[in-house]
Amino acid sequence: MSYDIVTPDDALSSLVEDRTQSSSIHTDRTQESPPPAETGLAEIVDEDLDETENRFRLTSPAPPLEFLKREEKSKRSERRRKYERVLKWKTVTVEEVRRKKKKERKIILNEVSGRAYGGELTFIMGSSGAGKTTLLNVLTGRNKAGLKSTGHISMNGRRLNPTEMKQLSAYIQQEDVFIASQTVSEVLNFAVKMRSPDRLSKRERESLVESMLTSFGLTECANTRIGSVKVKGISRGEKKRLTIACELVSWFLGMVYLRVPIHRDHLLGIKGVIFGTLQMNNILYMMPSLISFWEDYPVVVREFQSNMYSPSAYFMARSFTDSILHLIYPIIFFFIIYFMTGLPVTTIGMSTFLTMCIAMSMIITSLSHAVVSLCGNVTVSLTVAPLISVPVMVFGGFLITVDAVPWYYKPLSYVSWYHYAFEAIMIAFFKDHGPIAGCQKVNPLLDFECSTGLKLITDQDFHVDNFWLDFVAVGGILVFWKVFGLACFVWRIKERV
Known part of the structure; x- marks a missing residue:
């Protein structure tokens, strides 16, 4: 078997001759392009390569990547221009924070960089424990407890903070957590x-x-x-x-009552925010007050037996220290709730709302002290305290108006601190409020629905003249539970001794 040695010049010359001979067959091509003799060798070679690529693409079931590289790159660039969003992360480093062994560092991710384009499905692959979930947690700003991360995360060149990233992304975590009884x-x-x-x-x-x-x-x-x-x-x-x-349902609103306007359709929600805030200031302090107050009971008994101080002195000192905490926490809670909602920003409204929130926390604390002192047991107190607070909450004027309460339940409305606090806040916010948007548009004849702020107050069975009386009533209820709690505590200590 013999082989002919062909030089590159000979191969190029034969290629030109073949192209010249086949030009008569492709009549449509020769009519549009100049004769091969006048065309440069580089153009002839490129045209022949394109022809070969097309023939190979039609006959081969799996074309090599080098033939599809340019086409895939153009399609990808078109998709990127269409969706525009590009998420980039650069030199992301994550290490575990170990308090006990500060000298020892455990690096989970070390200067990881990458990018993800909108409209594309991007895979992050790696072995178990390689840091795939950690990278996703850092990118979305979630589950970062015990981790220290550095690096740059940007969207279209703009650096994002964790809050903005949560608004722009949806994160499907590994564990599917639902309520089992729901469909x-x-x-x-x-x-x-x-x-x-x-x-x-x-x-x-x-x-x-x-x-x-x-x-x-x-x-x-x-x-x-x-x-x-x-x-x-x-x-x-x-x-x-x-x-x-x-x-993927839709974009997340964030807060249910965020900046709710004073409108007919939102009146029930606004009243719910006011009453719910009062209720939360009661519930949040009930259990902690019961448990923390009774933890010191054995110490107080021992020191009273040693004639160090009287039970009333301890009770007053404890009430004073608790009052400081009950000033700080309700204020923080109040300002978060108040400026998230669309309640009118007025001096009388804000001061009344804040005062009642503080009073609610103090009343439930005094009630808890009285109940645990009377029962002498935390477990029993956790059952008795709700039996007192829940009925007065039900008849507080939100779930059922005062005039609609049966006569045999009327006393519960009169002793309900919820009723007086809710009435005072509603008067402070809506007494001077003009026409409420949306009321007259539904039916001008149905003036009883809401119409103005003053009409809204009267429809709730509240009376504007009771504004200052509500403050007196709330203060009187607070003093009652303080005195009753002191009497129960002194009785419990002396009975033990």
């Missing part, structure tokens, strides 16, 4: 109500839920309970799809 449709309905804009009607929200169920293949299990380890429910795949659906 798939109930979970999606709740997610839609919490995350969809207020302008969506009930029918539009139901349509959105139906489309999500169909898109994620959850129609057949829509009425199936989520289930748990002990109770059989939907499968793991269905649970994961439900998690993704909940994250």
Whole structure:
């Protein structure tokens, strides 16, 4: 077998001759382009390579990447221009914070950089423990307890903080956490109500839920309970799809009552915010006051037996120190709630609301001291204290108006500190408020619905003339529980001795 040695010049010359001979076959090409003799050798070679690439693409089932590189690059650039968003992270380093061994450092991620484009599916691959989940946690600003991270994270060149990243992203975590007793449709309905804009009607929200169920293949299990380890429910795949659906429902509003305007459609929500704030200032302090106050009981008994101080001296000192805390915490809680909602910013309204929040925390603390001193046991006190506070809350004027309360329950309304605090706040906010938006647009004849702030107060069975009387009543209830708590505590100590 013999071989002919062909030089590069000979190969190029033969290629030109072949192109010249085949020019008569491709008539459409010769008509549009100049004769091969006048065309440069580089153009002929490029044209032949394109022809070869097209023939190979039609005959080969899996074309090599080098032939598709330019086309794929152009398609990718088009998609990137379409979606525009580019997430970049540069030199991200994450290390575990160890308090006991400060000298020892455990680096989880070491100067990791990368980027992700909108409209594309990007995979982060690695072995178990390589730091994939840690990188996602750092990028989304979640689950960073015990970790110290450095680096730059930007979106379209703008550096993002964790709050902004949470607003722009949806994070599907590994664990699918749901309430086991809820059905798939109930979970999606709740997610839609919490995350969809207020302008969506009930029918539009139901349509959105139906489309999500169909898109994620959850129609057949829509009425199936989520289930748990002990109770059989939907499968793991269905649970994961439900998690993704909940994250992709719509953009997250953030806060339910964020900047709610004074409008007819939002009056119930505004009243709920006011009454709910008073209720939270009671509930938050009940259990801590019961437990912390009774922890010192053995010490007080011993020191009273040693004739160091009287029970009343300890009770007054403890009440004074607790009052300082009950000034700080309600103030912080009040300002967070107040400026998140759309309540009118007035001096009388803010001062009344803040005063009543502080009074609520002091009343429930004094009640807790009295109950635990009377019962002599924390476990029993945790049952007795709600039996006193819940009935007065029910008849506080929000769930049921005072005039609608049956006569045999009227005394509970008269001794309810919720009633007096709620009435004073409503008067402070709405006494001088003019026409409420949305009331006359529904039906001008139905003036009893709300119309003005003053009419709203009277419809709630409150009386404007009782404003200062409400302060006196709340102060009197506070003094009563303080005195009653002191009497119960002194009686308990002396009985023990």
